[in-house]
Amino acid sequence: MKKNNEPFVSVLTPVYNGATYLRECIESVLAQEYSNWEYVLVNNCSTDNSLEIIKEYAELDSRIRIHDNGEFLQQMQNLNHAFRQISPDSIYCKVLHADDWLYPECITRMVEVAEMYPTVGIVSSYRLDDTRVGLNGLPYPSHFNDGREISRRYLLNNEYYFGAPSNLLLRSDLIRKRGRVYDESYPESDISACLDFLQESDFGFVHQVLTFTRRHEESHTHTLAKRNYHFMMGYLKMYLEYGPVFLSEREHKKQIALQTSIFHKLLARALYEGNGLQTYKKYASELDEVGLKIRNARLALYVIRELFVRLLATMGVEMINVKRRKKVGNHVQIAISDELGS
Incomplete structure (x- = not known):
């Protein structure tokens, strides 16, 4: 599916009791300069009014699609389940967690890099991590980076350019060929998933702040950080x-x-x-x-x-x-x- 030469993008948000920040998240997708997308929101048996908020926005925009889980799934299991809901027509997948949001140029700039370099399987960018800009370190412009070299720099020097899942654009065909994107046995497997993708693809980077990652007491990342030996x-x-x-x-x-x-x-x-x-x-x-x-x-x-x-x-x-x-x-x-x- 293409619209004005824009490849079709599946935006994906897993939701569990995310009502506090969910409107801000959804509206950041609606505000994208890019227009050829679907937005799949996967409700994981929320007990707050998350589903009502999702339905409200789905009535306003036909590109929003709801998947309502029949049973509650653990976080990594639910993320893998959410990936299976993307359209078979999508070329790229943009994950966005329910407490994060995107700047209006996000999808446009990330797709530009992915289209420029067909071997790129992951695109990242600078991000606003709560109150600080992060993921800097790659020299400008470096839009294209060898996947093996990026992986080595992480494993040897802890040079980290992936960010949270909300910071990444992924090629949908790399998602489809995997039964599971994330290892469900431990909650930090988003990094392992990036290394897995980079075994067969390269790494794109946009030198622009395109995403916002929220840090707050209820966030999963914040909770795990308190127990870092896990x-x-x-x-x-x-x-x-x-x-x-x-x-x-x-x-x-x-x-x-x-x-x-x-x-x-x-x-x-x-x-x-x-x-x-x-x-x-x-x-x-x-x-x-x-x-x-x-x-x-x-x-x-x-x-x-x-x-x-x-x-x-x-x-x-x-x-x-x-x-x-x-x-x-x-x-x-x-x-x-x-x-x-x-």
């Missing part, structure tokens, strides 16, 4: 799967050693914070599934170090409080002396 299992799986694809054997071993060390540090922090034996058993089992083991001696050292760091922090706070009390005491003493002197 991220590490996903990262280890990612390095185990894609390290051999993009890295040399020596580079891969070095990165696995580094990620394993970080995993032990974060697990030590989790144990210190009172998550105890249950957490240990859970991650020991998951590591075993991917052929790795918890090194108990290393873990014990990290637990001791965590205890020492917390103790020093407590002592530091106490010393500051002592200094403050002394300072206040001196002021009081000076004030009394002045009063007596007068």
